[in-house]
Amino acid sequence: MRSTVMILLLSFLWSGLFLCLGIFGGWITLSVSSEWLIHPVAALYRHLRLSMVPFGCLFVLYFFLVHKIRISLKNPETELSELTYYDRLLNTTISMFFGVGVIWTAVGMETALMQALDGINQGQEAIAELSAFGLLERLVNGGLLLALSTTIFGGVCGYMFRLLKVVFLGKNWDRFILQEARTHGPISTA
Numbered sequence: 001m002r003s004t005v006m007i008l009l010l011s012f013l014w015s016g017l018f019l020c021l022g023i024f025g026g027w028i029t030l031s032v033s034s035e036w037l038i039h040p041v042a043a044l045y046r047h048l049r050l051s052m053v054p055f056g057c058l059f060v061l062y063f064f065l066v067h068k069i070r071i072s073l074k075n076p077e078t079e080l081s082e083l084t085y086y087d088r089l090l091n092t093t094i095s096m097f098f099g100v101g102v103i104w105t106a107v108g109m110e111t112a113l114m115q116a117l118d119g120i121n122q123g124q125e126a127i128a129e130l131s132a133f134g135l136l137e138r139l140v141n142g143g144l145l146l147a148l149s150t151t152i153f154g155g156v157c158g159y160m161f162r163l164l165k166v167v168f169l170g171k172n173w174d175r176f177i178l179q180e181a182r183t184h185g186p187i188s189t190a
Helices: 002-025 040-074 080-117 124-129 132-184
Strands: none
Touching: 002 132, 040 080, 040 132, 080 132
């Protein structure tokens, strides 16, 4: 448990160091508003909209599977096939974070383009009246923010959950596999 905490602290330390280097180097610009502090759920909904539903279900499923595997690893009667089954489910859940991010990116981009181009077919005078700022405003309000936010959120969660899987399960998983190899011998495939 102590080494798990150390690994997490080291990961956050390195992430913070790279973030600080990016900010001071001018590569990253942070613009955090007070909205996140006052109404965090409303701000999250503004950025993720209905993608919160699949992301939320995947969060619950991820932590359920991690808990299930941790309990199974403590039980000496656990079969290897049961653990590998739950491990595959956990890996699929992690991959689905990336998938939901990509799918909602496509949904947000389609919605943004449909919103921006709505009414332009009316005639040439409508095109002339639409400024670059007006088109950008239609894109952002139409779903561009959703597309970018879900891409970032899905990617960050996917990579973070891969790291947390190693931290929460890695040592006990390795111990279980080594014990299985000692008990039953090495596994050979034909």
